[in-house]
Amino acid sequence: MASSCLAGLAVAASGAETVRVPAGTYVPFYARESVKTARGQEDLHRPISVASFALDRRPVTNREYQLFLRAHPEWRKSAVKPIFADAHYLAHWRSDLDFGDDADAERPVTNVSWFAAEAYCRAQGKELPTTDQWEYALADNGRDRDALRQRILTWYGESGAHELPAAKSGVANGFGVQGLAGHVWEWTLDFNSLMSGPDLRGSGQQFCGGASLGASDPNDYASFMRYSMRASLKASYTTKLLGFRCARNEP
Amino acid sequence: MSFAARYDYPLFRRFMFLSLAAVVLWCARAHADPRDVNVNAPIKGQETALLTYAPDVPPPIARTYSTKVVIHLEVKEVEGRLADGVSYTFWTFGGKVPGKFIRVREGDLVEFHLDNHPDNKMPHNIDLHAVIGQGGGAASSLTAPGHSSVFSFKALVPGLYVYHCATAPVAMHVGNGMYGLIYVQPRKALPKVTHEYYVMQGDFYTKGANGQQGLQPFSMEKALAEKPEYVVFNGSVGALTGANALPAKVGDTIRLFVGNGGPNLTSSFHVIGEIFDTVWPEGNTSTPAHDVQTTMIPAGGAAIVEFKINVPGTFLIVDHSLARAFNRGALAQLKATGPENKLVYSGKISDEVYLPEGTGIRVTEQPSGLPAPAASKAERVKLGEIVFKTNCMACHQENGQGIPGAFPPLAMSDYLNSDKTRAIRTVLGGRQGVLTVNGAKYDGVMPAWTLTDEDIANVLSYIYGNWGNSGFEVTPTEVKAARSEAANAK
Numbered sequence: 001m002a003s004s005c006l007a008g009l010a011v012a013a014s015g016a017e018t019v020r021v022p023a024g025t026y027v028p029f030y031a032r033e034s035v036k037t038a039r040g041q042e043d044l045h046r047p048i049s050v051a052s053f054a055l056d057r058r059p060v061t062n063r064e065y066q067l068f069l070r071a072h073p074e075w076r077k078s079a080v081k082p083i084f085a086d087a088h089y090l091a092h093w094r095s096d097l098d099f100g101d102d103a104d105a106e107r108p109v110t111n112v113s114w115f116a117a118e119a120y121c122r123a124q125g126k127e128l129p130t131t132d133q134w135e136y137a138l139a140d141n142g143r144d145r146d147a148l149r150q151r152i153l154t155w156y157g158e159s160g161a162h163e164l165p166a167a168k169s170g171v172a173n174g175f176g177v178q179g180l181a182g183h184v185w186e187w188t189l190d191f192n193s194l195m196s197g198p199d200l201r202g203s204g205q206q207f208c209g210g211a212s213l214g215a216s217d218p219n220d221y222a223s224f225m226r227y228s229m230r231a232s233l234k235a236s237y238t239t240k241l242l243g244f245r246c247a248r249n250e251p
Numbered sequence: 252m253s254f255a256a257r258y259d260y261p262l263f264r265r266f267m268f269l270s271l272a273a274v275v276l277w278c279a280r281a282h283a284d285p286r287d288v289n290v291n292a293p294i295k296g297q298e299t300a301l302l303t304y305a306p307d308v309p310p311p312i313a314r315t316y317s318t319k320v321v322i323h324l325e326v327k328e329v330e331g332r333l334a335d336g337v338s339y340t341f342w343t344f345g346g347k348v349p350g351k352f353i354r355v356r357e358g359d360l361v362e363f364h365l366d367n368h369p370d371n372k373m374p375h376n377i378d379l380h381a382v383i384g385q386g387g388g389a390a391s392s393l394t395a396p397g398h399s400s401v402f403s404f405k406a407l408v409p410g411l412y413v414y415h416c417a418t419a420p421v422a423m424h425v426g427n428g429m430y431g432l433i434y435v436q437p438r439k440a441l442p443k444v445t446h447e448y449y450v451m452q453g454d455f456y457t458k459g460a461n462g463q464q465g466l467q468p469f470s471m472e473k474a475l476a477e478k479p480e481y482v483v484f485n486g487s488v489g490a491l492t493g494a495n496a497l498p499a500k501v502g503d504t505i506r507l508f509v510g511n512g513g514p515n516l517t518s519s520f521h522v523i524g525e526i527f528d529t530v531w532p533e534g535n536t537s538t539p540a541h542d543v544q545t546t547m548i549p550a551g552g553a554a555i556v557e558f559k560i561n562v563p564g565t566f567l568i569v570d571h572s573l574a575r576a577f578n579r580g581a582l583a584q585l586k587a588t589g590p591e592n593k594l595v596y597s598g599k600i601s602d603e604v605y606l607p608e609g610t611g612i613r614v615t616e617q618p619s620g621l622p623a624p625a626a627s628k629a630e631r632v633k634l635g636e637i638v639f640k641t642n643c644m645a646c647h648q649e650n651g652q653g654i655p656g657a658f659p660p661l662a663m664s665d666y667l668n669s670d671k672t673r674a675i676r677t678v679l680g681g682r683q684g685v686l687t688v689n690g691a692k693y694d695g696v697m698p699a700w701t702l703t704d705e706d707i708a709n710v711l712s713y714i715y716g717n718w719g720n721s722g723f724e725v726t727p728t729e730v731k732a733a734r735s736e737a738a739n740a741k
Contacts, residue, residue: 086397086398088369088397091369149471150471153468153469153471154468156372156373156423156469157339157340157427157468157469158340158372159328159329159330159340159370159372160328160370160371160372160396161370185372219471219475221420221422221423221471221474222471224419224420224423225373225419225420225423227419228373228374228393228418228419228420229373229374229395231374231393232374232393232394232395232398232418233374233395237395237397237398238397239369239395239396239397240369240370240396240397241372241396242396
């Protein structure tokens with residue numbers, strides 16, 4: 001009982017329910033730095049450790065984002081500076097504070113830039129999750145890996161013109177986090193620092209066959225697409241299927 | 252490399268004399284690398300490229316100088332038809348598969364705008380094989396949904412080139428239909444022909460087996476194993492058959508710009524009943540080959556093929572890896588009308604029989620969950636149409652008319668209508684040897700089909716219910732009885 005009361009307090013304070021993701025390790029799709037094996041070969045399968053952190057259970061919704069805009073008018077459509085958000089910013093909203101109907105209220109907010117997402121999270125006393133945190137939460141200690149990949153690939157194959165599902169409708173994974181797969185793309189704090197393997201970064205080779213060099217699992221098409229998506233973005237970009245959630249590092 | 256060698260086709264030779272002066276003039280520059288000539292070709296004016304959907308090709312460029320060509324190509328992710336009753340979310344350059352055909356001229360400066368539609372889910376880019384430079388454009392064109400990338404290149408080498416999306420995972424982007432052709436027309440254009448058409452092959456990897464109905468997601472496993480469920484021309488089964496067949500007349504010269512998007516299979520490109528007068532293999536316009544039966548088109552490659560229509564008929568365009576043509580969809584048609592020439596051909600079209608001798612069993616892949624059985628005769632006939640189109644149409648033709656001399660007709664067939672049980676046995680067990688249908692003799696092979704009782708009942712009911720046939724209904728119970736009779740006879 002006591003813990004659920006405390007959880008309730010946490011919701012009130014931060015604006016959204018969070019889940020504690022325990023510390024652990026995972027193998028990143030692209031290694032952050034070059035690591036050699038004892039034989040001097042590139043080690044693409046070296047796990048890295050992730051400290052425990054709190055992550056929003058669900059992506060931020062239109063209604064939650066509206067509350068943020070009430071308190072922070074500088075992020076409204078009519079006021080936002082073009083260097084912080086491109087012309088599609090909140091394109092699906094009817095006006096500064098009108099996101100649509102009750103169903104829209106529960107859908108993940110999209111068409112938000114990295115700057116806006118990060119400002120939202122800071123207003124909640126949080127930050128965007130790092131790519132490692134986000135990917136580690138998705139990897140879910142390897143639970144149901146193949147089913148997860150297929151769910152992501154199926155989502156890729158569905159037309160983007162359909163309405164988004166409600167944020168709370170996502171299936172919870174082993175950590176209790178919902179909707180990481182099959183809802184929207186999500187911003188990460190360092191989305192633009194991991195666009196390819198260390199030997200390829202900045203070489204422009206993250207296309208075609210070149211992208212498979214340095215990947216820990218070239219058969220994992222679902223992951224390639226997330227890294228390609230992140231690589232295509234700049235912090236002011238907004239797209240119809242790109243949302244976010246927030247995270248808090250534990251002291 | 253001399254001018255004559257680069258443009259060595261017969262028509263040109265005839266004009267060699269007249270062009271002697273031009274050749275002499277050209278030779279003064281011939282020692283310069285042609286690429287350098289194109290790098291330095293001065294640009295006059297600007298135009299917006301006219302792009303076309305397959306099977307159309309933009310008209311030949313009459314211009315005699317280099318210009319700046321602006322190209323806008325929009326990427327769209329769209330749900331569309333892959334086969335009858337089967338849909339798929341295609342990722343496209345321009346809204347259809349294959350992508351829009353681009354035509355520029357050697358020496359042109361191309362300003363390329365890649366527009367990623369805001370409704371799209373995926374980032375995309377483009378690698379044009381006509382581009383010399385990192386990634387063929389891909390290094391400069393990774394584009395988020397709702398954004399547009401611009402880059403430019405000089406068309407340095409003439410030829411027919413594939414373009415495709417090169418965003419990781421590239422096999423998935425290409426496997427979903429992200430390819431098309433760009434033709435860099437040589438300074439000295441190829442000879443004028445009656446029709447130019449655009450045909451592009453591609454392989455598709457659906458989660459459900461070939462023919463399984465509904466919206467099919469991409470199968471990563473099948474793509475990695477390079478085992479497609481569909482191999483098609485121009486984006487879907489039947490995109491160029493029946494009413495959509497390419498039209499022609501006797502006397503026409505046909506030029507096909509053929510590409511192969513892949514992502515995995517190499518095409519053995521062949522037109523049944525034709526011989527290519529000229530092939531520009533692998534899409535290069537400098538070294539044509541003549542009198543070719545089948546030309547190999549690699550994944551990510553292209554070829555220009557040309558032939559004159561001497562006699563009328565329906566000419567089947569296939570990947571001569573025949574299981575793809577018969578079972579996976581790699582079949583198109585060119586329908587030529589006009590007077591017969593009995594000297595060239597007696598009038599009976601006799602394709603090679605593709606099937607091996609002997610009645611081999613042909614396995615049709617079954618969906619894992621069997622569809623609901625037909626509830627009425629009308630529904631049976633309707634479901635049978637799909638079975639017919641998937642399995643029977645390649646030989647017996649769309650309206651059951653068959654092909655004289657090769658495949659007997661099903662329409663108003665005395666052989667068929669006089670004995671329903673024999674028809675069931677024929678589909679179940681196959682048939683080999685001479686038979687007479689409506690007074691004409693046939694000596695071919697029909698394989699035994701491993702279709703379900705329900706499918707056989709449906710397809711025979713469809714055949715009996717159409718084209719002036721008896722209207723018999725065939726039920727799964729009858730098929731089952733025939734099947735156990737045949738088993739007992741063994």
